[in-house]
Amino acid sequence: MAMGLGPLLLIFMLSLGLTPETLAQVNRYRHFLDQHxxxxxxxxxDRYCNNRMRRQGLTSPCKDTNTFIHGTGRSIRDICGDESGSPYEGNLRISNSAFQITTCRLIGGSSRPPCRYRAHSGYRNIVIGCEDGLPVHFDESFIRP
Incomplete structure (x- = not known):
């Protein structure tokens, strides 16, 4: 009887020393990257926001606000460390330098498609949540005084 690919992949990952908790964390990191x-x-x-939000699956229902970070994956991950990020509130970290970002905000009152977004772009310090050195949650962005 043939085993499905899913169980074989799980057995392989566990044999590499990756626990279910580690796999869950990696999945949260991938979800963070997909969304932000x-x-x-x-x-x-605005066209960028409309297309990107739809392509990322954030339009069913219409997500109210989403921010995309434009930088390298490494520079975003480094916020979770002491050289590129600083402790913020709770388990959050703030970037020591500004990132280029685009925030897409839903315009109109309905959360049902078709979704229309207004783009707001600029350079901002970002606040993220980290788990075991990986970003897993985007909290906010703002211009430091």
């Missing part, structure tokens, strides 16, 4: 990471944006205008 775009290293090379095409434009940073």
């Amino acid at each position: 990471y775009d290293p090379r944006p095409q434009g940073r205008n």
Whole structure:
């Protein structure tokens, strides 16, 4: 009887020393990247937001607000360390330098598609939640005084 690929992959990952907790953390990191990471944006205008939000599956229902970080994956991960990030509130960390970002905000009152977004772009320090050295939650962005 043949085993499915899913159980075989799990057995392989566990044999590498990856526990279910580690796999869950990696999945949260990938989810963070899917929702908030775009290293090379095409434009940073309303059309960008409308297309990117739809492509990332954030339009069913319409997500109210989402921020995309434009930088390298390594520079975002480094916020979880002491050289590129500083402790913020609770278990959050704030970047020591500004990142190029695009925030997409839903316009109109309905959360049902079609979704229309307004783009707000700029450079901001970002606040993220980290687990075991990996970003897993985007909290906010703001211009430091």
